[in-house]
Amino acid sequence: MKINPRSGLASLPRPGDPGYRLRRSVRALREALEANQTKAIQKYFKGLAPADVGDILRKLDQPELAQALPLVADDQRTEVFVYLPMSLQLQHVRTLNRRESSDLFNGMPADERADLFMRLTEEEQQRLLPALAQAEREDIRRLTAHKEGTAGAVMTSEYASLKADQSVEEALLELRRVAPDRETIYTSYVVDDNRRLIGVTSLRDLILAEPHARVRDVMESRIVRAKVNDTQRAAARKIAKYDLHALPIVDDDETIVGIVTADDAMDVAARESTATMHKGSAVGELKESLLESPVTELFKKRVFWLVVLVVGNLFSAEIIENFEDLIATNVILVSFMPLLVDSGGNAGSQSATLAVRALGTGEIEVSDWLKILIKDLSVSFLLAMSMAVAVALVGYWRGDIIIAGIVSLTMVFVVVLGSIIGMMLPFIFTRFNLDPASASGPMITSLIDAMGVFIYFGVASQILTMYQGGL
Amino acid sequence: MKINPRSGLASLPRPGDPGYRLRRSVRALREALEANQTKAIQKYFKGLAPADVGDILRKLDQPELAQALPLVADDQRTEVFVYLPMSLQLQHVRTLNRRESSDLFNGMPADERADLFMRLTEEEQQRLLPALAQAEREDIRRLTAHKEGTAGAVMTSEYASLKADQSVEEALLELRRVAPDRETIYTSYVVDDNRRLIGVTSLRDLILAEPHARVRDVMESRIVRAKVNDTQRAAARKIAKYDLHALPIVDDDETIVGIVTADDAMDVAARESTATMHKGSAVGELKESLLESPVTELFKKRVFWLVVLVVGNLFSAEIIENFEDLIATNVILVSFMPLLVDSGGNAGSQSATLAVRALGTGEIEVSDWLKILIKDLSVSFLLAMSMAVAVALVGYWRGDIIIAGIVSLTMVFVVVLGSIIGMMLPFIFTRFNLDPASASGPMITSLIDAMGVFIYFGVASQILTMYQGGL
Numbered sequence: 001m002k003i004n005p006r007s008g009l010a011s012l013p014r015p016g017d018p019g020y021r022l023r024r025s026v027r028a029l030r031e032a033l034e035a036n037q038t039k040a041i042q043k044y045f046k047g048l049a050p051a052d053v054g055d056i057l058r059k060l061d062q063p064e065l066a067q068a069l070p071l072v073a074d075d076q077r078t079e080v081f082v083y084l085p086m087s088l089q090l091q092h093v094r095t096l097n098r099r100e101s102s103d104l105f106n107g108m109p110a111d112e113r114a115d116l117f118m119r120l121t122e123e124e125q126q127r128l129l130p131a132l133a134q135a136e137r138e139d140i141r142r143l144t145a146h147k148e149g150t151a152g153a154v155m156t157s158e159y160a161s162l163k164a165d166q167s168v169e170e171a172l173l174e175l176r177r178v179a180p181d182r183e184t185i186y187t188s189y190v191v192d193d194n195r196r197l198i199g200v201t202s203l204r205d206l207i208l209a210e211p212h213a214r215v216r217d218v219m220e221s222r223i224v225r226a227k228v229n230d231t232q233r234a235a236a237r238k239i240a241k242y243d244l245h246a247l248p249i250v251d252d253d254e255t256i257v258g259i260v261t262a263d264d265a266m267d268v269a270a271r272e273s274t275a276t277m278h279k280g281s282a283v284g285e286l287k288e289s290l291l292e293s294p295v296t297e298l299f300k301k302r303v304f305w306l307v308v309l310v311v312g313n314l315f316s317a318e319i320i321e322n323f324e325d326l327i328a329t330n331v332i333l334v335s336f337m338p339l340l341v342d343s344g345g346n347a348g349s350q351s352a353t354l355a356v357r358a359l360g361t362g363e364i365e366v367s368d369w370l371k372i373l374i375k376d377l378s379v380s381f382l383l384a385m386s387m388a389v390a391v392a393l394v395g396y397w398r399g400d401i402i403i404a405g406i407v408s409l410t411m412v413f414v415v416v417l418g419s420i421i422g423m424m425l426p427f428i429f430t431r432f433n434l435d436p437a438s439a440s441g442p443m444i445t446s447l448i449d450a451m452g453v454f455i456y457f458g459v460a461s462q463i464l465t466m467y468q469g470g471l
Numbered sequence: 472m473k474i475n476p477r478s479g480l481a482s483l484p485r486p487g488d489p490g491y492r493l494r495r496s497v498r499a500l501r502e503a504l505e506a507n508q509t510k511a512i513q514k515y516f517k518g519l520a521p522a523d524v525g526d527i528l529r530k531l532d533q534p535e536l537a538q539a540l541p542l543v544a545d546d547q548r549t550e551v552f553v554y555l556p557m558s559l560q561l562q563h564v565r566t567l568n569r570r571e572s573s574d575l576f577n578g579m580p581a582d583e584r585a586d587l588f589m590r591l592t593e594e595e596q597q598r599l600l601p602a603l604a605q606a607e608r609e610d611i612r613r614l615t616a617h618k619e620g621t622a623g624a625v626m627t628s629e630y631a632s633l634k635a636d637q638s639v640e641e642a643l644l645e646l647r648r649v650a651p652d653r654e655t656i657y658t659s660y661v662v663d664d665n666r667r668l669i670g671v672t673s674l675r676d677l678i679l680a681e682p683h684a685r686v687r688d689v690m691e692s693r694i695v696r697a698k699v700n701d702t703q704r705a706a707a708r709k710i711a712k713y714d715l716h717a718l719p720i721v722d723d724d725e726t727i728v729g730i731v732t733a734d735d736a737m738d739v740a741a742r743e744s745t746a747t748m749h750k751g752s753a754v755g756e757l758k759e760s761l762l763e764s765p766v767t768e769l770f771k772k773r774v775f776w777l778v779v780l781v782v783g784n785l786f787s788a789e790i791i792e793n794f795e796d797l798i799a800t801n802v803i804l805v806s807f808m809p810l811l812v813d814s815g816g817n818a819g820s821q822s823a824t825l826a827v828r829a830l831g832t833g834e835i836e837v838s839d840w841l842k843i844l845i846k847d848l849s850v851s852f853l854l855a856m857s858m859a860v861a862v863a864l865v866g867y868w869r870g871d872i873i874i875a876g877i878v879s880l881t882m883v884f885v886v887v888l889g890s891i892i893g894m895m896l897p898f899i900f901t902r903f904n905l906d907p908a909s910a911s912g913p914m915i916t917s918l919i920d921a922m923g924v925f926i927y928f929g930v931a932s933q934i935l936t937m938y939q940g941g942l
Contacts, residue, residue: 016695023838049693051712176678185675186657186716203674204656207647222520224487240741241522243734245657245716262733263714269737270711273744274828280748281824282817290829291839298850302821303857306886309817310861313810317869320806331799334808335791338920339784341809346753346780346913350773353752357745358761367494368762379769386774390781398788415777442817445916449809 008032009044015052026059033067041071050076054083062091078104082112085292090119102131109183111156111264114143142257151235152228154268155249155258160188162215164198169211175203187245189256190219197223197248197256225250228257232268237362239265276360279437280353282306305442312446316453323457326464332399333460336391336407341452343387344414345445348422351376352444355426356436369427373420380419384412406463410456417455418448479503480515486523497530504538512542521547525554533562549575553583556763561590573602580654582627582735585614613728622706623699625739626720626729631659633686635669640682646674658716660727661690668694668719668727696721699728703739708833710736747831750908751824753777776913783917787924794928797935803870804931807862807878812923814858815885816916819893822847823915826897827907840898844891851890855883877934881927888926889919 008028013020032041045053053072057065057080065088072080081089081104093101093116105113105128117125117140129137139157146152160182162171175185188206190199199219209218225248226235239247239262246259260268275285282305286293293301320327327333355372358364364372388408395404422444426436479499484491503512516524524543528536528551536559543551552560552575564572564587576584576599588596588611600608610628617623631653633642646656659677661670670690680689696719697706710718710733717730731739746756753776757764764772791798798804826843829835835843859879866875893915897907 022836047693049695049713051714172678179675179679185678204650207643207656208650222518224520240734240737242520243522262737263711266711266733266737266740270740270744270832273741273748274832277744277748277751277824277828280751281820283821283825289834290825291835291842295846295849295853298825298846299853302818302850303854306814306817306821306854306858307861310810310814310858310865313813314865316809317806317865320809321803321869324802324806327805328799328802331795332792334798334805335788335795337805337808338787338791338812338924339781342784342913342917342920343777343781346777346916347773349752349913350754350777353748354754354761354769357748361741361745363760364762365493371762375766375769378766379773382766382770383774383777387777387781390778394781394785394788398792442813442820445817446813449813453809 009037009040012044014047015049015055022055022059025056029056029068030060030064033064038071041068042073045072045076050079051083053080058084058088062088062095065092066095078107078109082108085288086115086119087288087292089116093120094124098127098131101128105132106136109156110139110143110158111154111183114140118144146228149232150228151226151230151232151247151249151260152258154232154235154264155228155260156183156264157258158183159246159248159256159259160185161191161195161256162188162201164190164192164214164216164219166215167211168206168209168213168215168218171201171206171215172211175206183259183261184246187259189248189259190215191256194253195256196254197225197250199223200248202245223248225254226260227252232260233272233360235260236265236268236272240269241362272360276356276437279435280356282309282442309442309446312443313449315450316446319450319453319457323461326457326461330460330464332403333406333457335398336395336403337453337456339391339394340407340410340414340456341449343391343411344418344448344452346418347380347383347415348418348444348448351380351419351422352426352439355423356439359426359430359436366427366430369424372423372427376419376423377416380416383419384415387415388412402463402467406456406460409463410452410459413455413459414448414452417451418444421448421451480508480511483515485518486520486526493526493530496527500527500539501531501535504535509542512539513544516543516547521550522554524551529555529559533559533566536563537566549578549580553579556759557586557590558759558763560587564591565595569598569602572599576603577607580627581610581614581629582625582654585611589615617699620703621699622697622701622703622718622720622731623729625703625706625735626699626731627654627735628729629654630717630719630727630730631656632662632666632727633659633672635661635663635685635687635690637686638682639677639680639684639686639689642672642677642686643682646677654730654732655717658730660719660730661686662727665724666727667725668696668721670694671719673716694719696725697731698723703731704743704831706731707736707739707743711740712833743831747827747908750906751827753780753913780913780917783914784920786921787917790921790924790928794932797928797932801931801935803874804877804928806869807866807874808924808927810862810865811878811881811885811927812920814862814882815889815919815923817889818851818854818886819889819915819919822851822890822893823897823910826894827910830897830901830907837898837901840895843894843898847890847894848887851887854890855886858886859883873934873938877927877931880934881923881930884926884930885919885923888922889915892919892922 009032012025012028057068060068143157158181160175160178162174175188179185186203188201189197190201192198199221200223201215201219205218224238224242226238228249228251235247244262246261248256249258249260251257284301286301388411391411392404392408395407425439425444429436429439480503483496483499528539531539614628629652631646631649646659650656657674659672660668661672663669670692671694672686672690676689695709695713697709699720699722706718715733717732719727720729720731722728755772757772859882862882863875863879866878896910896915900907900910
């Protein structure tokens with residue numbers, strides 16, 4: 001369908017409507033930008049949610065973006081901007097003059113601002129800082145002080161705080177006053193004179209309370225909080241577990257230093273899941289999305305483990321060489337090798353994935369290892385027996401009764417051992433403070449492969465010797 | 472450390488405090504239950520968040536649970552109960568008499584109530600229904616009408632609605648009035664006389680508005696919503712993308728029928744990630760957690776694919792048999808087989824995981840396939856060259872220059888083809904409305920294994936024939 005550039009944008013379906021195609025909207029926007037239809041573009045943007053404008057703008061090149069972003073309504077521009085991928089945010093900031101970039105930074109939410117600031121070169125940071133207001137400078141300094149991956153590094157300083165002695169009426173007035181600058185006012189944090197966190201209260205409870213009651217009587221003093229150095233994953237888990245809108249972050253003195261909001265926790269949880277999946281297939285952690293990662297980055301994140309695994313597979317090669325004579329006289333054994341070895345690897349990677357995910361979500365803990373081991377022994381034994389039956393039939397059909405015995409016996413060993421290794425390695429990794437996700441997938445496959453090859457030819461040579469080379 | 476049963480519970484560390492051990496709390500609670508220390512237990516529960524009480528209670532046996540649950544404070548009991556795993560909820564409900572169970576059901580949040588109701592046998596449902604209030608009966612009927620996996624099946628009917636003509640002051644009074652029965656009052660939904668959704672407003676905006684302004688002037692009419700039959704995943708994605716507290720769910724007439732809240736969306740997203748990971752290792756979807764799934768359930772969810780993969784691996788066996796003579800005269804070829812075949816499988820499973828996850832989060836769409844294919848061609852070619860060099864050295868060291876040529880050439884083909892198959896299969900699956908996650912891991916490994924074996928011995932026989940059996 002060809003879009004008429006005059007009426008193009010106005011007649012496009014909106015996101016959520018049937019027939020909406022991002023690709024088509026991007027093309028129409030490009031045409032409109034080229035034709036300088038500022039009014040039409042402004043109107044089009046106004047009809048969309050900031051995230052949808054962001055989806056379109058992220059597909060543009062830098063010069064187009066510089067042209068389009070100022071056409072977003074003032075009250076939505078920052079929201080659209082922070083929705084863009086970091087690389088595009090950086091490119092854009094670098095095209096701005098000092099005045100424009102200080103305006104942008106002053107308007108941004110505290111957490112996103114700190115993230116962007118950290119990506120600037122030291123020189124750019126030094127140039128920008130004097131242009132920012134004192135409060136913003138201080139804020140950036142505090143928020144960027146925390147190590148990547150900690151709760152401190154994702155928190156925002158824009159929370160609402162109350163005093164325990166305030167009346168509910170005063171508290172509501174106060175929240176109304178600060179609402180425009182706060183990430184959330186639905187949860188507020190009650191602090192003492194040293195800003196130590198002593199309670200939490202929700203706007204719902206404040207609204208339902210008597211106006212003359214004290215905040216102290218309404219607040220919940222059983223506080224769920226995280227320390228500034230806790231991991232982001234731990235903070236996100238707490239938000240999910242306790243169904244919070246926001247989690248307060250405190251330092252060692254229980255002084256509140258920020259909050260992590262539920263929407264940030266959702267992003268953290270999604271990033272963690274992605275990293276776990278990637279690690280499970282031996283892909284390193286990507287800084288950007290698949291689409292936005294350059295080829296060299298993808299290559300780097302993949303080649304390391306692949307080459308390590310080549311080295312790991314040399315063990316299998318070594319073992320096979322030791323059985324060369326056996327193989328030369330019983331070539332049929334080779335045809336069962338992929339099947340037997342893969343079955344161990346598959347059972348192992350099933351187990352590893354189950355363990356890694358359950359440990360990752362906190363559903364099981366390291367101390368549950370024995371319970372899980374016993375359960376896996378039962379499960380893998382049942383699996384091994386079923387598969388042994390299947391492979392015995394194949395062995396008899398393609399070879400003879402002796403081959404059937406060799407392959408089914410091997411199958412039992414390989415599946416049970418493979419499954420147990422897969423189930424236990426993530427526990428061992430966690431116990432030694434390594435990421436359990438690194439223990440899944442290809443690494444386990446290589447390990448079990450070598451083991452499987454050894455068991456297979458070991459069993460075969462024992463049995464065939466017993467039967468004096470009965471083939 | 473031995474807990475003194477008299478002072479045991481009171482002296483225990485709380486969750487979040489250093490030294491807290493769930494295991495120890497469970498043991499102390501068991502001892503206290505045995506010693507009938509109801510007062511101490513009540514006090515202990517009061518000091519904990521409902522989710523933490525739930526963590527402890529889920530470790531108890533049914534009779535202990537029946538003893539402990541009534542000791543939870545009235546205003547927290549339902550929250551604790553719905554935090555328990557479904558199997559335990561069911562067991563518990565079945566011990567209650569009609570009066571007790573109708574009390575429980577009447578008090579539960581609408582969405583959790585519908586979930587539990589669905590798990591009862593038809594007979595139990597028929598016995599319970601007359602004991603429930605008319606409104607609750609109707610509500611259950613409506614909420615249980617939706618297919619599992621749809622937005623309708625996770626939504627709750629407890630949302631707050633407003634009229635466009637109301638003043639902001641009236642709206643705030645109304646929200647205050649309904650707050651105790653609503654899942655959230657932070658977002659309210661503006662409906663016309665037919666309950667068609669015409670706007671959305673936040674409590675923040677209402678508080679900031681002039682009291683005499685109309686809701687119509689405050690509300691956002693650009694509504695992000697999902698249809699009742701949309702998938703849960705799509706609904707959860709919208710909540711994450713637009714940073715919503717809750718997503719309104721409408722039927723085909725745009726009539727609002729419920730909302731999905733952000734905390735439910737977080738649970739949905741976590742469940743989806745778990746299912747994707749499990750499928751990626753050929754494990755079927757588990758209804759309960761790893762710890763709570765019985766052995767038979769785990770066996771069933773794992774055996775199917777393992778046996779399918781055995782059948783799949785027969786292709787490899789078939790191919791190998793066709794090259795028996797080649798292998799018998801060149802046994803050294805066998806020792807490189809696991810290495811070459813695994814490398815293709817590993818590269819393929821890396822690609823598959825990248826594609827599955829990016830498709831799963833909505834970060835890429837099916838229409839991006841060409842862009843991704845081109846990128847993967849570059850990446851996999853670089854990977855293949857690096858690995859070919861590594862394996863050529865090994866081949867020369869263990870064999871000769873001809874072996875080095877065979878294995879490095881095979882490596883290039885296997886890695887590039889493996890990677891591309893892994894990257895494209897998830898797109899093809901998605902295109903045909905199959906879950907792309909089923910295309911990752913073991914299935915791809917088996918496919919690439921067979922292909923790898925064929926390429927390897929094909930290349931080897933070509934080259935060795937050229938050199939007249941040069942080994």
